[in-house]
Amino acid sequence: MRIRTVDAFTDRPFAGNPAGVVLLDSFPDDTWLQSVAAEVNLSETAFAHPLPAGGAADWALRWFTPATEVDMCGHATLATAHVLHSTGATTGTVRFTARCGPLTATPREDGTITLDFPTSPLTEAAVPAGLSEALGARINGVRDTGPHIGDLLVEVADEQTVRSLSPDIAALRAHSRRGIIATAEADAPSLGYDYVSRCFFPGVGVDEDPVTGSAHTALAPFWSARLGRDDLTGLQASARSGLVRTSLRGDRTLLTGSAVTVIDGELHA
Numbered sequence: 001m002r003i004r005t006v007d008a009f010t011d012r013p014f015a016g017n018p019a020g021v022v023l024l025d026s027f028p029d030d031t032w033l034q035s036v037a038a039e040v041n042l043s044e045t046a047f048a049h050p051l052p053a054g055g056a057a058d059w060a061l062r063w064f065t066p067a068t069e070v071d072m073c074g075h076a077t078l079a080t081a082h083v084l085h086s087t088g089a090t091t092g093t094v095r096f097t098a099r100c101g102p103l104t105a106t107p108r109e110d111g112t113i114t115l116d117f118p119t120s121p122l123t124e125a126a127v128p129a130g131l132s133e134a135l136g137a138r139i140n141g142v143r144d145t146g147p148h149i150g151d152l153l154v155e156v157a158d159e160q161t162v163r164s165l166s167p168d169i170a171a172l173r174a175h176s177r178r179g180i181i182a183t184a185e186a187d188a189p190s191l192g193y194d195y196v197s198r199c200f201f202p203g204v205g206v207d208e209d210p211v212t213g214s215a216h217t218a219l220a221p222f223w224s225a226r227l228g229r230d231d232l233t234g235l236q237a238s239a240r241s242g243l244v245r246t247s248l249r250g251d252r253t254l255l256t257g258s259a260v261t262v263i264d265g266e267l268h269a
Contacts, residue, residue, distance in 0.1 A: 001022065001023075001024070001266070001267050002022075002023065002264065002265070002266065002267070003020060003021070003022050003036075003040070003265055003266070003267040004020070004021045004022075004079075004083055004261055004263060004264050004265075005018050005019070005020055005021075005040075005042070005261070005262050005263035006018065006019055006021055006078075006079035006082055006083060006259050006260065006261050006262065007079075007259065007260045007262055008074075008075035008076070008078040008079045008082070008211065008213070008242070008257065008259045009075055009078065009211040009213065009236070009242035009243060009244055009257040009258070009259070010211070010240075010241075010242050010243075010257070010258060010259070010260065011111075011258040011260065012260060013260050013262045014240070014262070015240050015241060015242060016075070016210065016211050016240060016241075016242040016257075016258075016259070016260075017043065017075040017209065017210040017211035017212070017240065017242060018042050018043075018210075018262070019042055019043070019044050019045065019046055019073075019075055019076035019078075019079035019080075020036075020037065020040040020042050020044070020045030020046065020076075021045070021046050021048075021076070021079050021080050021083045022036065022045065022046070022047050022048075022267065023048055023049070023083065023084075023089070024047060024048065024049040025049055025050075026049050027047060027049060027060065027062065030069070032269075033047055033062065033064055033069075034064055034068075034069070035269075036064075036267070036269065037064035037065060037066055038066045038067075039269075040066075041066050042066075043065060043075075043201075043206045043209045043210070044063045044064065044065055044070065044073045044075065044076040045063070045064050045076070046061060046062070046063050046073070046076035046077065046079060046080045047061070047062050047063075047064070048060060048061045048062075048080050048084075048096070051097070056095070056097070056102065057095045057096055057097035057102060058090065058094055058095045058096070059080075059084070059090075059094060059095070059096050059097075060096070060097050060098075061077065061080060061096040061097065061098045061103070062098065062099070063076050063077075063098075065201075065204045065205050065206055066205050066206075067204055067205030068204050068205065069099075070099075070178070070204055071099045071100050071147075071148050071149070071150075072098070072099070072100040072117070072118075072148045072149055072214040072217070073213065073214055074115060074117060074212065074213010074214045074215075074216065074217070074244075074255050075211055075212065075213045077096065077098075077103060077105060077115055077117075077213065078105070078113055078115060078213060078255075078257055078259050079259055080096075080105075081094050081105030081107075081113050081115070081259075082113060082259035082260075082261065083261065085107050085113070086261060092106070092107070093105065093106040093107075094106075100117075100118060100148045101118060103115065103116060103117055104116040108256070111258060112245075112256050112257060112258050113256070113257065113258075113259065114254050114255070114256040115213065115254065115255040115256070116252055116253075116254055117213070117214070117217050117252065117253050117254075117255060118148060118217065118251065118252060118253070119217055119220065119221055119248065119249075119250070119251050119252055119253045120145045120146050120148060120149055120214075120217040120218040120221070120253075121145070121146040122143040122144070122145060122146070122153065122218060122221055122222060123143060123144045123146070124141070124142070124143055124144075125142045125143060125144045125152070126142065127139050127141075127142050128142070128152075128175050130171065130174070130175075131152070131154070131172075131175050131180075133168075133171070134167055134168045134171035134172045134174075134175065135154065135156075135165065135167045135172065135180065135182065136165060136166055136167050136168070137156045137157070137161050137165060137182070138156065138157060139154050139155070139156060140155040140156060140157065141154075141155045142154055142155075143218070143222060145181070145218040146218075148214070148217075149178060149214050149215065149217065149218065150176060150177030150178040150203075151176055151177075151178050151179055151180060151181050151199075151201075151215065151218065152175060152176045152179075152180050152181070153181045153183065153215075153218050153219070153222060154180055154181065154182050154183070155183055155184065155222075156182055156183070156184050157184065158184050158185070158187060159184050159185070159186055159187040159196045159237075160187070161184060162182055162183065162184045162196045162197065162198055162237055163196070163198075163237050165182055165198055167180070167200055169200060169202045169207045170202070172200055172202050173202040173203055176203065177203050178201050178203045178204050179199060179200045179201030179202055179203050179204070179206075180199070180200045180201075181197055181198075181199050181212075181215045181218060181219065182197060182198050182199075182200070183195055183196065183197040183219060183222070183223075184196055185223075185226070185227075186235070192233060192243070193233045193234060193235035193243060194223060194227060194229075194232040194233055194234065195219065195223045195227075195232065195234050195235070196234070196235050196236070196237045197212075197215060197216075197219055197234060197235075197236050197237070198236065198237055198238060199212040199215050199236065199238075208238060209238070210236065210238040210239070210240040210241075210242065211236040211238065211240065211241070211242030211244065212236060213244060213255050213257075215236075216234055216244045216246050216253065216255055217253045217255070219234055219246065220232065220234075220246035220247070220248045220253045220255075221248055221253070223246075224246075224248040230247060230248040230249070231245070231246070231247045231248075232245075232246050232247075233245050233246070234246055242257070243257065244256070244257055245257065
């Protein structure tokens with residue numbers, strides 16, 4: 001069967017966030033899915049299979065890190081939609097069913113794809129004891145992001161602080177189910193982005209995720225409320241880097257980005 005590696009939230013190879021994508025006739029047992037994801041060893045591998053015509057969704061979709069299955073993943077959804085469209089397996093909007101509920105992916109004339117995801121609810125929280133030390137930075141505020149992604153969204157002083165973070169990953173594991181989203185307002189919005197972030201997810205076996213679509217379902221409402229605009233662009237300032245255009249639509253968040261297939265091969269297992 002075919003297996004692909006797709007760089008998501010970028011328009012060039014070797015940037016953004018790589019995801020494995022495997023299209024199936026049906027889902028085999030979970031042990032096999034987890035073994036493939038561990039072998040691929042990217043932050044997520046997506047598995048999808050077509051559903052009968054006439055239903056509420058076109059494809060069933062699941063995501064696995066090398067260590068566990070996750071409830072929501074943006075970049076691997078973007079990667080899957082890119083594969084479906086670039087191979088001619090589908091046209092127009094693709095409707096997925098996933099653990100976090102219904103999702104859609106719509107291709108745009110400029111070659112980007114827009115994902116429609118549930119907005120993560122934000123609840124102000126106290127700064128947990130030891131989190132500032134584990135992150136290695138002073139924390140201005142913390143938001144709990146709700147059940148789907150299970151992160152703490154942490155605001156720090158400025159963009160340079162985000163870029164220079166070198167956290168104690170083992171210590172971070174104690175502070176949330178999946179991990180920590182560190183964010184700050186952009187120093188120079190004229191450069192094409194409004195806020196920056198980095199994401200550390202030791203709870204699911206990913207020390208730092210390069211570009212995280214699901215985190216932007218929390219970043220979008222946070223920064224839209226702060227900046228007074230529903231349509232923003234986030235830069236995830238990892239070593240690979242990537243841009244996510246966010247559009248807040250109440251209880252839904254639109255995530256727009258590009259994707260590039262970099263490996264197309266055969267899975268012998």
